Amino acid sequence: MALYKIADIITEYRARGSMLRGRSEKYGIGDDVQPEISFDITDEEIISYRRKTPLLNDTEREYMIAGAKFYKELISFGGMMLHSSAVVLDGEAYLFSAPSGTGKSTHTSLWLQHFGDRAFILNDDKPAIRVTDNGIFVYGTPFSGKNDISENTGVPLKAVAVLSRGDVNTAKKLSEPQAIYSLLNQSVRPQEPVLMDCLMKTVERIITDIPVIAFSCNISEEAVITAYNAMRG
Amino acid sequence: MKIKEGYKLCKVRDNSIVIAVGDTVMDFNGLVTLNETGEFIWKKLESGVSEDEIITAMTAEYGIDAATAKADFDEFTEKLKGANFIE
Numbered sequence: 001m002a003l004y005k006i007a008d009i010i011t012e013y014r015a016r017g018s019m020l021r022g023r024s025e026k027y028g029i030g031d032d033v034q035p036e037i038s039f040d041i042t043d044e045e046i047i048s049y050r051r052k053t054p055l056l057n058d059t060e061r062e063y064m065i066a067g068a069k070f071y072k073e074l075i076s077f078g079g080m081m082l083h084s085s086a087v088v089l090d091g092e093a094y095l096f097s098a099p100s101g102t103g104k105s106t107h108t109s110l111w112l113q114h115f116g117d118r119a120f121i122l123n124d125d126k127p128a129i130r131v132t133d134n135g136i137f138v139y140g141t142p143f144s145g146k147n148d149i150s151e152n153t154g155v156p157l158k159a160v161a162v163l164s165r166g167d168v169n170t171a172k173k174l175s176e177p178q179a180i181y182s183l184l185n186q187s188v189r190p191q192e193p194v195l196m197d198c199l200m201k202t203v204e205r206i207i208t209d210i211p212v213i214a215f216s217c218n219i220s221e222e223a224v225i226t227a228y229n230a231m232r233g
Numbered sequence: 234m235k236i237k238e239g240y241k242l243c244k245v246r247d248n249s250i251v252i253a254v255g256d257t258v259m260d261f262n263g264l265v266t267l268n269e270t271g272e273f274i275w276k277k278l279e280s281g282v283s284e285d286e287i288i289t290a291m292t293a294e295y296g297i298d299a300a301t302a303k304a305d306f307d308e309f310t311e312k313l314k315g316a317n318f319i320e
Contacts, residue, residue: 177248177266184252184264193241193254200252204245 001038005029006070007128007139008154009077012038013066017059020066023142026152037073041065067126067143071188075195079130080202082160083186086122086138087111092158093122093138094231095129096215097186102163105147106219107227114224124149129157131205159211159231162186166216169223171230179212234310236278237320242267251275251318265316270295274309278319 004011004027012035015021020041041062049061056064071081084097085104089111096104104125111119125145127138136157140150162174162182174182183203190196206212213230217223239257243250249272253261267275273294277287284306291302313319 176246177250177264180245180248180250181264185262189252189258189262191255191258196241196243196252196254200243200245200250208246 003029003031006141010036017062019059020063023148039069074128075198078202079128080187081126082129085124086127087119088122088155089115089119093155094158095160096163098163110224114221121149122151131202157210161213161215164216169217169226171213171215171226174212174214179207234319242275271309
């Protein structure tokens, strides 16, 4: 077992495959501390996951299962995974959430082009959000989807945009029920009622403190400006 | 009439929201928002109160006559049946 600090949580697991080990490496910490989260990825779990994921290999399956386990545990720590591309601008995180294939990463890469050195990608697919006494933070994690684009750091969450494709660029604030639905829809829902209560509390804090915006966009610099203006508040 | 197991009413700010828990999470990934009357009826159904008692409670709670309460009750529970929330 090795120790990692992910989203400020000391996490213990054994990374056997090269994918999980490689992506976890920069989160590694010394072994003189007590883990707050500890889990195993067993052979049985990997084998039973084969049927659901015929196109993956076992190394990728181990990585996926580790991510699922971490993000489930994260809920008890006042956190949630949001399926999104997180771009940091001037030290604050802007999250673009959407189903796979919509164009989240395409849009955040436009932010890098437009803002240059002021911006970087915090996590390209599955950042961790945490509600803390000091505000709501977003963290890069080893679990970032297809590409290993993630930084081991945490920054304050500025805004969330629910991205869809459109011919023109529009942004408007979502109603509360829409915002709640959008956040839950791009996360993983736990089966346990207790965890569900935790997750709903986190969602409540997010929609209370953070703008959640419906953003329809094309691929252009104007799309970046539309989003930025709507999200910076 | 009873709410099926596997659904949970949550309060998020002023929003009353029904979501799935347990194995039902696999089948129902949606979310249903209830208005005030819906929340009132849902809670009663959840605690096993009978239809007649709920309608009486509605007349007291909202100052409406029994016929109106029954119409509201029927409309709401039809929707729940349609969404497969009650058995």
